[in-house]
Amino acid sequence: MKEKTFVQNIKFKLPIFAVLATCIWIFAGKAGFPIWWQIEFVSFALVGLIVFIILDLPALAPEKKNRDWVVRLLGTYAVGSVLFISITNQLPQFDPQVEIDKLNKPPIKIEGLAGPEVIAAGRVVFEENKCFNCHKVFWEGNSDRGPNLGTKQIGLYSEDYIKKQILDPRYKQSPGYEDPKSKKAMPTYYGEDLDEGQLTALVAYLKTMRDPTNIPVEGKYPDQWTWWDDETILKEGEVVFNGLEPATEGLNCSVCHGKDGIPMMTGALDFRNGENKDTDKIPGDHYEGPLKDWPDELWYKRVTRGVPETPMAPWGTIFPHLYLWKAEAYARTFHDPLDKRTEKRPVPPVPTKEEIERWKTEGLFLDPLL
Ligand code: HEC
Ligand code: HEC
DSSP states (O other): OOOOOOHHHHHHHHHHHHHHHHHHHHHHHHHTOOOOHHHHHHHHHHHHHHHHHHHOOOOOOOOOOHHHHHHHHHHHHHHOOOHHHHHHHHOOOOHHHHHHHHOOOOOOOOOOOOOHHHHHHHHHHHHHHGGGOOOOTBBBBBBSSSOOOOTGGGGSOHHHHHHHHHHHHTOOOOOTOHHHHHHHOOOOOHHHHSSSSHHHHHHHHTTOOEEEEEEOOEEETTTTEEEEGHHHHHHHHHHHHTOOOOTTTTTTTTTHHOOTOOOOSTSSOOTTOOOOOOOOOOTOOOOOOOOGGOHHHHHHHHHHOOOSSSSSSOOTTTTOHHHHHHHHHHHHHHHHHGGGGGSSOOOOOOHHHHHHHHHHHHSSSSSOOO
16 A cells, blocks of 8 residues: 555645534624633644544654663654643643632721722722623723613713613613613623722713713714704704703803794804804914814814803813703704715724823813813
8 A cells, every 4th residue: 555645645634624614613703602612623623633643644764772762752652742732832821810819808898988989999990890791981891782882972961860871771772772782781780799988980981981072972883973864863852942941050151042943142162153263262272174174173162161351161161061062963954954864973983092091181070060
């Protein structure tokens, strides 16, 4: 019998391995094994392939001296060991001590902690309870199963609302998450898992999730939209604008800007004309473009800070910004009615770490934050 050449050796083995490996990968994936297990199963098949290739290799020349078989034996052992060690080294390691430390960690205490420390503690609670498994926070996190709590700006909502959503996630369904899977996704056991202190810290952390440069974004990635195009928000904004929202009692944009957009006060901006210009009464702070092109940041700044020495007061120092964003979204409809829009406003890119730092250093947030 003739020895096989290397090509003959692998001619059938390689395709068979390829088919087998694919099947193993797919079946293991379908059966719900984590990716590292899938890799391990396929590696195991690869070991089989190597064994069969070795079996079919041409026989080595007969050993002449004792030294030869010692070298071959140790050589084989060394190759095997190096292979084994270098491959297993690449696989994720499990350190029992890390897991034990996690279990033994003392519960978070928030009594006596100052604001930033409570927020930092809340972030730890968020991480440890695997919230990141489903929720992104701006650029951070690894899944879009639930809303990005950063771009949704959960921090605009009241502490009570946020707390309620954590304890009873079915209380109010997030827009865009109406499919049955998403409805039931968020666990309902956090009320039992978190003590009062942890919950307070968690809410303090979530309250920091706001963006002074973009209006909130709703929906499930990649099917998302901004509040500018959200029918429900525009209806709520109309209520705020007309002074009928109980949470912003005393605020009524329509007394000056007009219920139908016709200004009731001379000088108040006419929202019906998208070509209108930004105020020129704030030295060093003027935007050139027409009203219809105003960036979100400008809307937010003007409405929260007002125009000094005019009746346009800094409403953001008195009323929760949650409602001001809604009123702004509604104000736009006077020159850009919802039913005439041919396309939605683009969803802004998710703010980066650097941008978030900039908001803090450039004082884009008001103090105190409502
Ligand atoms: C298994 C996935 C999953 C985990 C884990 C999870 N969530 Fe959620 N969460 C969701 C989904 C999906 C929604 C949207 C559907 C809904 O409203 O129930 C949601 C909604 C929310 C909302 C409401 C947002 C809104 O629209 O008002 C908050 C707040 C929230 N989650 C916070 C948390 C916090 C805090 C944790 C960790 C303690 C957490 N979630 C863990 C999936 C998850
Ligand atoms: C008491 C009257 C009054 C109320 C209430 C009021 N505004 Fe104004 N608003 C004005 C006046 C006057 C101006 C023009 C300021 C100026 O001279 O530049 C103005 C200007 C604005 C501008 C344009 C700022 C600029 O850069 O030119 C926006 C946007 C605006 N208002 C939105 C709102 C919204 C939204 C509300 C309700 C939340 C509101 N206003 C409530 C009087 C009012």
